């Protein structure tokens with residue numbers, strides 16, 4: 001063995017030993033994340049069952065006031081959409097039309113998702129500034145202007161999860177097209193000799209053109 005290769009081997013050995021030692025005692029940076037630190041990020045809500053909806057409640061009347069103050073400048077007082085900002089009401093029964101109107105009322109399959117979305121993202125310029133009670137109230141108003149909750153309605157976790165949206169069954173679960181139904185083969189997949197069909201694969205030499213020897 002040349003002196004150079006012994007040097008390389010010795011250096012590699014030293015490096016491996018020091019990496020192993022560092023891994024054992026840790027790198028001395030960072031700390032374990034606490035539940036309190038995770039909590040503000042862990043705010044997703046199950047659309048179908050409302051899992052994760054927080055305690056709290058709010059009425060249509062409270063929601064109307066909040067909506068006019070914080071949302072109407074973009075979405076219009078009745079959710080009709082101001083200028084080119086999105087509309088948040090109407091459109092029910094239009095999804096099969098040439099010009100479907102996709103709103104939370106006509107398109108969204110689950111009511112708890114509206115809570116998740118509004119709490120997470122709106123108002124557009126101050127996301128996550130609404131309290132849970134305020135969010136319940138605003139969602140109550142949004143459902144009211146979509147004829148899905150009466151004007152004296154009050155929402156909490158249970159009543160929100162119980163609301164059935166008009167387009168709930170309008171989504172196809174799974175893709176029924178036969179050409180996308182690719183069953184992965186995990187064992188003895190190719191019977192007989194493998195034949196490489198592409199010239200490019202041959203010229204790249206990345207595909208064996210003979211059955212590999214065992």
Ligand code: HEC
Nearest residue numbers: 070071073074085086088102103104118122123124125138
């Ligand atoms: C500055 C303008 C602005 C304000 C104010 C605003 N929004 Fe929005 N909102 C938007 C925009 C833009 C979108 C579309 C965002 C996207 O598609 O990524 C949107 C989307 C939405 C949607 C989803 C619509 C859909 O069908 O996809 C909801 C629900 C919504 N906003 C509710 C609210 C509520 C409730 C408030 C008040 C608390 C509010 N917004 C305040 C601009 C605004």
